[in-house]
Amino acid sequence: MAELSKVYRCYHCGVILQNDDNSKPGYIEKEVMEKYPEGLLLCDNCFKNERFNSSPKEADFEVSYESILGEIKIKNALVVYVVDVFSFEGSFISKLNKKLEGIDVFAVASKRDLLPSEADNDILQHYIEHRLRVSKLTVKDSILVSTNSGYNMNILHEKLIKYGKNRDIYFIGATTSGKSTIIEDFLRNYTNNTHNLITTYTFNDSDLRGFRIPINDSHYIYETPGTSINNSIISKADKISQNQIIPKKTVKARNFKLSPNNSILFGGLVGIQLINGPRTNVSCYASSEVNINLIKGDLENSLTNLLKKKKVSPIIDYIKSATDFDAYDIQIPEKGSRDIGILGLGWINFIGNNQLFRVFVPKGVYVYTTRGKVQYVNK
Ligand SMILES: Nc1nc2c(ncn2[C@@H]2O[C@H](COP(=O)(O)OP(=O)(O)OP(=O)(O)O)[C@@H](O)[C@H]2O)c(=O)[nH]1
Numbered sequence: 055m056a057e058l059s060k061v062y063r064c065y066h067c068g069v070i071l072q073n074d075d076n077s078k079p080g081y082i083e084k085e086v087m088e089k090y091p092e093g094l095l096l097c098d099n100c101f102k103n104e105r106f107n108s109s110p111k112e113a114d115f116e117v118s119y120e121s122i123l124g125e126i127k128i129k130n131a132l133v134v135y136v137v138d139v140f141s142f143e144g145s146f147i148s149k150l151n152k153k154l155e156g157i158d159v160f161a162v163a164s165k166r167d168l169l170p171s172e173a174d175n176d177i178l179q180h181y182i183e184h185r186l187r188v189s190k191l192t193v194k195d196s197i198l199v200s201t202n203s204g205y206n207m208n209i210l211h212e213k214l215i216k217y218g219k220n221r222d223i224y225f226i227g228a229t230t231s232g233k234s235t236i237i238e239d240f241l242r243n244y245t246n247n248t249h250n251l252i253t254t255y256t257f258n259d260s261d262l263r264g265f266r267i268p269i270n271d272s273h274y275i276y277e278t279p280g281t282s283i284n285n286s287i288i289s290k291a292d293k294i295s296q297n298q299i300i301p302k303k304t305v306k307a308r309n310f311k312l313s314p315n316n317s318i319l320f321g322g323l324v325g326i327q328l329i330n331g332p333r334t335n336v337s338c339y340a341s342s343e344v345n346i347n348l349i350k351g352d353l354e355n356s357l358t359n360l361l362k363k364k365k366v367s368p369i370i371d372y373i374k375s376a377t378d379f380d381a382y383d384i385q386i387p388e389k390g391s392r393d394i395g396i397l398g399l400g401w402i403n404f405i406g407n408n409q410l411f412r413v414f415v416p417k418g419v420y421v422y423t424t425r426g427k428v429q430y431v432n433k
C-alpha cells in the first residue's frame with residue numbers, strides 16, 4: 055500500500071525542504087528536522103540570511119545627540135540618565151552608554167507605578183545598578199521614582215538641588231522615558247530664587263532644543279530632547295494599537311504553564327513558542343489592553359487564523375499572516391529567573407532550565423533576554 059508522508063516546507067520562503075544536497079534550495083539538516091518535527095522549520099538559506107538572527111539589533115540612538123554629550127563633557131556636568139523601568143531595554147541604549155563613559159551619571163528609573171507594587175524594590179534597584187555597572191557607567195547615585203504615584207519624588211528633588219550646588223545637570227534619555235514629566239513635577243515645587251529665567255536653550259553645534267532651569271545663580275538643569283528608538287514595537291504600530299500597547303496602569307503578571315510546542319500569543323503582535331525543554335511556568339507582563347493567549351500546537355496556523363478572524367487584539371494592519379514576522383531562536387543555558395522581552399511591548403519571566411524558545415515579532419522589532427527584572431517580596 056502506498057504510504058503518505060508529510061512534505062515539509064520552509065516556513066519563510068515556502069521551498070520544499072530536503073536533506074540530501076546542501077547546494078540545492080530547501081536544504082535543512084536531517085537532525086534539525088527530526089529534533090523539531092512539529093516546530094516551524096526554515097531552510098538553511100532563510101535561517102542564515104534572512105529572518106533568523108540570534109543577535110538581534112539593539113536600541114539605537116541619533117548621531118545629533120553627540121553635540122549635547124560634547125557640551126556635557128566640557129562642563130564636567132552631571133548626567134541624570136532617565137530609564138523607564140517598564141520598558142528598560144528601550145530606554146537603556148548601549149551606543150549612548152558608550153558615549154557616557156567617564157561622565158558622572160545619576161540614574162533615575164522612572165514609572166515605578168507600572169510594575170506590581172509587590173515587586174521587590176531592592177532587587178529592582180540592584181538589577182538597574184547591575185546593568186549600569188556592566189555598561190561601565192560611572193554611577194554616582196541611583197533612584198527608583200514614579201511621577202504618577204509620587205514615589206521617591208521628594209527625595210529626587212532634594213538630590214537635584216544638592217547636586218546642582220556645584221555643577222550643571224543634564225537630563226538625558228530615550229524618548230518617552232519620562233524626563234519632561236519629572237521636570238514638570240520638579241517645577242511644581244520650585245521657586246526661582248536666582249537672577250536668571252527659565253528659558254529654552256539650543257545645544258552647542260546643533261538644532262536640538264530643550265528647557266534650561268536655573269537651580270542657583272551659577273548652575274542649571276537642562277532638559278534634552280529624547281533619543282528616538284526605531285526598533286520598538288511602538289514604532290511599528292498604528293495610533294490605536296500604540297494606545298493599547300503602552301501601559302497606563304500597573305502591569306500585573308498573567309501566568310501560564312507552557313508545554314513544548316505550545317506558545318504564548320500577545321495580541322496578534324508576538325508569539326513565543328517553547329520549542330524544546332521542560333514544561334515551564336511563565337509569567338507575562340504587558341499592558342492589560344493586550345490579550346495574552348495560550349496556543350496549543352501549530353502556532354503558524356493558529357496565528358494566521360486568529361489574525362484573519364481578528365480574534366486577538368491589538369493587531370497591526372499590515373501583519374496578516376505568520377510570514378509577516380521575524381523569528382528568533384533563544385536558547386536559555388542560564389539557571390534562575392530569566393526574562394525574554396520584546397521592545398516596547400513587555401516580557402515573559404520564567405526559571406531558566408535549558409529551554410529553547412522561538413520568538414515571532416513584527417519585522418525589525420528588537421528581542422532580548424536578560425536575568426529576571428521583577429522578583430516579588432516574600433517569594
Ligand atoms: N505610568 C507612568 N507614566 C509616566 C510616568 N512618567 C511619565 N509617564 C508617561 O510617559 C510618557 C512620556 O513621558 P515624558 O515625560 O513626555 O517623556 P520624555 O522623556 O520627556 O520624552 P521625550 O520628550 O519624547 O524625550 C507620557 O505619556 C507620560 O505620561 C510615570 O511615573 N508613570
Ligand SMILES: [Mg+2]
Nearest residue numbers: 233234235280
Ligand atoms: Mg520630553
